[in-house]
Amino acid sequence: xxxxxATVLLVFxxxxxxxxxxxxxxxxSAARVDAAVxxxxxxxxxxxxxxxxxxxxxxxxxxxxxxxACPPAGCREGELMLARARAxxxxxxxxxxxxxxxxxTLQNLVHTVQxxxxxxxxxxxxxxxxxxxxxxxxxxxxxxxxKVLGLTGPALLDIPTPGATAxxxxxxxxxxxxxxxLGYLGVHAPADLLRRERRIATLLGGRRxxxxxxxxxxAPGTADGDRPGGRR
Numbered sequence: 173x174x175x176x177x178a179t180v181l182l183v184f185x186x187x188x189x190x191x192x193x194x195x196x197x198x199x200x201s202a203a204r205v206d207a208a209v210x211x212x213x214x215x216x217x218x219x220x221x222x223x224x225x226x227x228x229x230x231x232x233x234x235x236x237x238x239x240x241a242c243p244p245a246g247c248r249e250g251e252l253m254l255a256r257a258r259a260x261x262x263x264x265x266x267x268x269x270x271x272x273x274x275x276x277t278l279q280n281l282v283h284t285v286q287x288x289x290x291x292x293x294x295x296x297x298x299x300x301x302x303x304x305x306x307x308x309x310x311x312x313x314x315x316x317x318x319k320v321l322g323l324t325g326p327a328l329l330d331i332p333t334p335g336a337t338a339x340x341x342x343x344x345x346x347x348x349x350x351x352x353x354l355g356y357l358g359v360h361a362p363a364d365l366l367r368r369e370r371r372i373a374t375l376l377g378g379r380r381x382x383x384x385x386x387x388x389x390x391a392p393g394t395a396d397g398d399r400p401g402g403r404r
Contacts, residue, residue, distance in 0.1 A: 177215045178302030178329040179222035179266070180293055183208045183257075184280055184313065185231020185249030186306070195247035197256065200306065200333075205229070205253045207333040208304045209260045216265060225266035228289050229253035230280040232273045248272040277313060278369050281320040282362045290321075297326035307332040308345045312352055319360055 186200035197205070208227060212219055219225045231249025233242050242248075250270035257268055269289050274280045284290060295301045301323060303313050310330045318324045355372045359365050 175326065175329055176298050176300055177218040178211075178300045178331070179215075179219050179225040180290070180295070181208055181211070181227045181266075181302040181304055181331065182280070182284065183227065183229045183253055183304040184277065184309065185229070185253060185274075186309075188233060188243055188247065188249055188252060190243070195243045195252065197249070197252045201231070201249060201253060202256060203333045203335070204304050204306070205256045205260070207331055208257065209262060211302065211304070211331050212262055212265050219265035222266075224292065226269065226289075226293070227257060227262055227266045228269045228271060228284055229257060230271040230274060230284050232271075232275050232279075250274075276369065277309070278316050278320070278365060281313075281316055282366060285320060285362065295321075295323055295327050300327050300329040302329045302331045304331040305333070306341070308341045312345065312349045315349065315352060316356075319356060319365060320362055 183204050186204060187198035188195050188201065189198050212227070229250045231253065233248055245251075248270075250272035254268050254270040257263070262268060271280065271284045271287055271289060274283045290301075293301075301317070301321070303310060303317065305313055307330075310332060314324075314328055314330070317328055351372070356365060356368055359368050
């Protein structure tokens, strides 16, 4: 059976890069926007007919280390992704919104809800919510969407970026997914999920500092998955 078309999309950030020319999307973040562009283009008629078509670009900046400062207004993940989506003409098909204060995948979902960006939407198998990210990331997004939004199965539609998945991404994501299933066991309320996330990050951050090898430092604004203190 052909899945229903999603006309509300959540596009998840994957980092910003800071250099002498300012801030720009990482290649992975740009690829996720491009996947949304391709999906909307392929389903243009459905988006034109939809009464409340919407695309939410969600992401702020990496947790990172103290050196990973918050980008200035207009240069956070969600904002840069929205600008790329608008440049591609997606505002002709849907309302575009940016959630730009999140630093983890869980926060992407919680803050999108808290900011009212899905307030007037109802999702189900006939009208799924589209999740736009890399294939290795989508299973964890689905799990967290179940926690935060109460949506599972065909009420969620995966919209993966094309291309091969690096082995390191698959390995890291498997560990993060297992940690999420264990760490959020029995927790559903958004405030409780965020508190649990902070506790887990504090615990793992302490272990990281005590580890001789540590995590490699990264340039401000870069990202390397939802590792301890890191990003999607």
